[in-house]
Amino acid sequence: DVKVTQSSRYLVKRTGEKVFLECVQDMDHENMFWYRQDPGLGLRLIYFSYDVKMKEKGDIPEGYSVSREKKERFSLILESASTNQTSMYLCASSFRVETQYFGPGTRLLVL
């Protein structure tokens, strides 16, 4: 069975804190993705990665960075969290151009 896990379901942080969101997949997928989901705006791609140590900017990369040191793990980093980064964060993985499988999501609140 396909499995994508995210480190936290809910997270509360203060403005200016450094935030790490972790995503792990156990399917040996090359591709991994980070999205944020906001009401009325749908899913927007932040960053994606085609391979270890490779990363590409998505549609809204500002304020975020990523790290992929191992194939199964893709981390999203908020260097200095701001209130406008309060959102639902979703990680996904896929084998090349095939179906993306999603994790359960992390609901982040920045105060």
Place this chain on the structure above:
Amino acid sequence: SQELEQSPQSLIVQEGKNLTINCTSSKTLYGLYWYKQKYGEGLIFLMMLQKGGEEKSHEKITAKLDEKKQQSSLHITASQPSHAGIYLCGADLNYNQGGKLIFGQGTELSVKP
């Protein structure tokens, strides 16, 4: 404006009724994916369509991709409360872009018992 438009944005139906959700693009859809999301959770993959005119079914849910590959519909027959949630379409709009998808805004479905 959205590259992928879903309609309606929300839908309330009586249990047992049929319903259709549409997903429309001005560009050719090289791959069209339907997902379902329960509130506050991740997306669950439902079906994927690639060929013009393709139709797939799973239990009471049927998805079709039109011949021109610019519109897809998701049809639920005899809806049940378990069908409630947000339905999202995701599409590959650029051939050979390595699996990168664009998503519609979602359709929120409520099913009244």
